[in-house]
Structures are given as C-alpha cells and as structure tokens.
Amino acid sequence: MGYTMGLNLVLLMAMVATNILSLYHLSSSINQTPKPPPPQPVPDYLLHQLHTIRATMNHLTRHHPDTSSTSSSGTNKAAVPSDLILYSQLSPIASSCHNHPDLLTKALILRGCHPLPRRRCFTKTSSKPTSSLPQNPFPSSLPSSNVLWTKYSCKSFDCLNRFNPNLGFDPAQDIANFMTYRSELDLPIPQLLQIAKAANSVVRLGLDVGGGTGTFAARMKLYNITVVTTTMNLGAPYNEAAALRGLVPLHVPLQQRLPVFDGVLDLVRCGHAVNRWIPLTVLEFLLYDMDRVLRGGGYLWLDHFFSKGVDLEKVFAPLIGKLGYRKVKWATASKTDSSGLKNGEVYLTALLQKPVSK
Template sequence: MAFTMGFNFLLLLAMAATNLLSLYHLSSTFQSPKPSPPVPIHIPQHLLRHLNDIRATINHLTASTSDSKRTSPVPHDLILHSQVAPIASSCHRHPYLLRRYMNYTPFSTCPYDLDLQETLILNGCHPLPRRRCFSKTPPKPTSSLPLNPFPTALPDSSVIWTKYSCKSFACLLQNNPIDFDLNARRSSLLKYASELDLPVNRFMQLAKSANSVIRLGIDIGGGTGTFAALMKIFYNVTMLTTTLNVNAPYSEAVAARGLVPLHVPLQQRLPVFDGTMDLVRCGRAVNRWIPLPVMEFMFYDVDRVLRGGGYLWLDRFFSKAMDLEEVYEPMIGKLGYKKVKWAVANKTDPSGLKNGEVYLTAVLQKPVSR
C-alpha cells in the first residue's frame, strides 16, 4: 500500500514537471517578436517651427513663470479667448504685452491702449484677441458728421485720442499739413506734372478704354483716405483704406470723412474675399523698406483679391535703381500682369540723391483668365 502511494506521488511530480516544461517551451516558442524600430518620418523645418510656436503660445497662456515681469496670473479672458478662437503664433514672443492687453475689467470701458495694440500688431500678433469691454466714445459727440469727404474741417468733437501732442484736427493741420491738408492731397492726385503722375481721371479713362468697370478697391497705406474720397465723390467707387496710426490718428481721420479704414499691417492677409476687387492701389507705405518676403507675399495676396482684369496701381514706389532692375521688377514680373503704365524717374530729394533711389509709377492689369 505504501509502495503504491509513493509510486502515485512520483507520477504526479513527473506530470507536473512535464506540464511546467511544456508551458515554458510554448511561451518561448510563440513569444511575439520584438517590434522593429520605427522608420523616422521627415517633418519640414517650417512645420516644426510652427508647432514649436503653438506649443510656446499654449505654455505662456496656461503656465505661470518665475520672470519678475510675469509673476501675475494669466488674465482670465486671455485663457477664455484662447479656448474659443485661435491666437496668432507670433504672440508667444510677446507674452507680457499680450497679458497687458488682455488685463482689463470685463464689461466696463476698454482701456485706451492703441500704442500697445499697434506694437503687438506690428510684431505679428494679429488679429488681436477680442475683449469683452465697451469702446470709448467722445464726451460731447457731434450732432452731425460731414457727408462730403472734403469738409472745410474735420470735426474735433469726435476726437478721443490722448497719445499725440496734438489734441485736435486743427492742430494736426497746422503741424502736419502734408497729411492733413485735405485739399493739398486732393490736388496732388488730380494734377499731371511729370511722367510719374497719374491723375485719377486719367486712370479711369484707361480703365474705360479697356472696358473695365471700377466699383470696389483697396488703397494700401492710404494715409487720411484722400484717394478713396476722390473715387467716392467723382466716380461712386467704394475704396477701403488700410491704415495704422503711426505718429498720427490716420484711422480717425479716414472715418471722420465718411470712409472705411482697415486697421491692418502690411504683413497681414487682406480681409476681403478672393477675386472681388477691381483695383488695389499701393501708396507711399509700400516701398523698399519693406522686407522682401513680406512684399512678395503682399503682391500675391493682391493677386488673390483682384478679379480677372483688375488693376494693381503702384504710385511712386521708390527703391535703389539697381534693386528696381534686379529685384523688384522681376518680382512684379512673376505676376504675369499686363503693363498699362510703367514710368521710372530719379528721386531728387536729399535721401534719394544720397542713396541713388528712383520712383516707379506703374499700372498693371491682371489677366482675365489663367
């Protein structure tokens, strides 16, 4: 009996050992092979930079820093806006300014911080976040505004700015007559004194002879809006004027004349739909001081908004003579536009003589179809 029990015990141990060896063998035989290392995916550098910009923006919006300038918490409305709308990636380079801009009291009067806004805009932080506050209005608003875009005087009752030494349009006229003498600017756009000049009526004749209808347009860097005013009163053409209040309240002056100011920098995409404009005019704001990539993108954005057969008008664009021949003319030529007018002459002021600069006045027509 004892022998039988011992034998059965040995058989049980042998069976258990066999099962253990079988399980070990199966686990080693059917073990999944090690995965091969992943094939690296090439990501273009510009996408990496853009992703890094976005990450940095999110970090600045959601994390506190030890910087003495940034010890205050992130304004609640900045975080709220970042959750409902995109914020330009360039804002991450100026988080302190962005926080100042969004550090206000909701549902009250907005701070009058135009300098801060334009600093952010010119550094690429545009469009700016929206704010839940009320815009400032004049203490004694005028009972009527001029319907004529060439009034004898712009209404000082609409003035709300505080950052300029001049506190009235009358003061601006006295101290800056080149920009704020509306009649002087008007006459300069109607006269023909040299081959660089293109009076408004002459341009409209050129368009009419080509069976082109001019109804809508944009004046880039149009100052106080005199070109838009002329097109409105003489030809019933609606012109938008891009403005920035650099050293003077140009946007307020444009609006006081019953015209539309677009508060946008040159590097921003024009805020109008594709193929809708009959004319885009580039005034004195467009010149050789603009970085070449910005200017090239601007020309192609002009092409985007122009309809087939529309016109690009460069009014006294200036650059060095060599640069015009080697850089700007080839850049403009890539658009494939028809040259309606192309006039070049020396820039004879002290800066022009010193730097060997020339003026270019050109009217170019976009192909009707591509």
C-alpha cells in the first residue's frame, strides 16, 4: 500500500513538473514580439529535477511488483519461510532481501545477501575441548582439540606449522613480529606509539583488517591496547586460532561494511590481505569505511601494501590521497620475490593521520 502511494506521488510530481515546463514554453511563444529575443534556456536545476524524477520513475517501475502476476507467483512466495526475512526488516541495507523474498533464497545460496538473516539452529563445536586455555597471547602451542578439522586438509595445528611455518599458527615463533626494524617498510610498535605520543594522540582501540591469527592484536594486548581482528577461515582455522590466543576475531570479508560505529577507533591497520588483487571499487569503499570508523586524529596504517609500481603511482596513490590524510610515513621498496620481479611490483608502507573535523 505504502509502496503504491509512493509511486503515485512520484508520478504526480512528474506530471506537475511536465505541465510547468509546457506552460513555460507556451508563455514564451505567445508573448513573441516582431523581433523576438533569443529563447531562454531551460534552467539547469529544472532539467536536473526532471532527470531525477525520470530516473526514479524508471527505477520504481522496474522494481514495482506486477499485480497481474501476483496470484500466479503466490505459491512461490508462500514457500519462503517467514522467519527467513524477519531480520531483513530491521536494516535498510537488506530491504531488497525483504521486498523480494523469492530472490532471497538464491542470494543465500550464492552467499551474496547482506546482512545474512539469523539462523535458528545449533552450531557444531568440538566434542573434546581442552579444559584450560592460555592467558598468554603467545603460548608455546595452540590446543588442536578445540577446533573442528573436518573441512581442512590438515587435522592439527602441528600439521599447519609443518606445511607452512609462516601462517601464524605457531605463536611462539611470531613473538618478535612488529617489534624489529629491518627495512624502511617496517614500523615497529614502539615507534608507532612514540609517534602517537609526540602528536598528543592516544592509541587505545584498534582494528586489524585481514590480520590472520591475530599476531598484531596479541602484541598490542601486551601494551594494554585493545585490537580486534577481521579474518577469514580460508583453508585454515584462523578465527579459532585468534580466539584461542584470547583475542577477538571478526569473521568479516573485505567487501562487507565494518561492524564498528562511526569515529570510535584510534587505529586501523591493513595487513597483507589488502593489496592490488582487490577490485578498485571495492578497495575505495573499504578505504572510506575505514575512514568512517576512525576518529579525528586517528591513524590508518597500510602495512606492506603491494601493487605494480606504475599502478601505485597512477591508481592507488591518488585513491589513497582522496582521504586527505596527513602523511606521517610513506615508504616504498621493490617486491623481490618471484611474483614481484615478474610483475614489477612494489611494497608500500604508509602511516596516515586522519584530520580533525572543524
């Protein structure tokens, strides 16, 4: 009912605007003199309004349900469980999921509907979890019995460490990470905190985007700084590993809006997951969303962002520059592994400070 009234209102506005435009041209033609002056151009603001109305009408017409086919499609819509779209009414982002329940099931299959509705089912957990968990974020080992290994090729943390010791599943090996200065690309945590202190800017709350098993958050925890980590279980239990270290993992893909309120964080760090493979539009939305959660005076840290050298100069540097942040550190160096040499890639480490709004 409300949808139809809204469409009728838009149509009425379009009709009124069209009549006004017709009267405008009619009056100019009636009042012609023997030597009429040049016709006055239609004001830009009126053309813009008509264009907006026309675009809105087209959009609403495309998405307006066809009442003639309601009866024929009623059986399909009735098959969609009502609880499936219950929580889609609470968020305008998910209005499409609510207005088109017949498409919702397809979106769920493709994992493309955001936000996903809540489920009414029980989640499987490990049948033999350990009775004690380490308080130290850098324990000698992680208990494998707390993880469901059925969907992974490895069945223990020891297997993952043998497969690749650099994945972050051996916290004792990562204890020196973020603490040493080996090249211009490195930014040790003590130096970061000294920079913030010199600028009279406190660092208390942070977000580590694509932080793996949470080593950065673990290091910051030892400085009494709270950092939550976004991570995905891509081939290994990264979320479980971070939680076993006493850290907070957020199971959030890079294309999803960060589940943090506006302007509350002091620091956002982008780990190795944020690099040139992200589509440019997605990366732009990610940067602006990180700007949204940062407070004025907060820091954005791009840690070893890599791309082709020419793209960094012509694409990514201007994109980052759109934020208008102050460059505290901006260091580049060639990426010397086989992929970097083949593609002419470079690393960028940048520490940028968000300006305070006036």
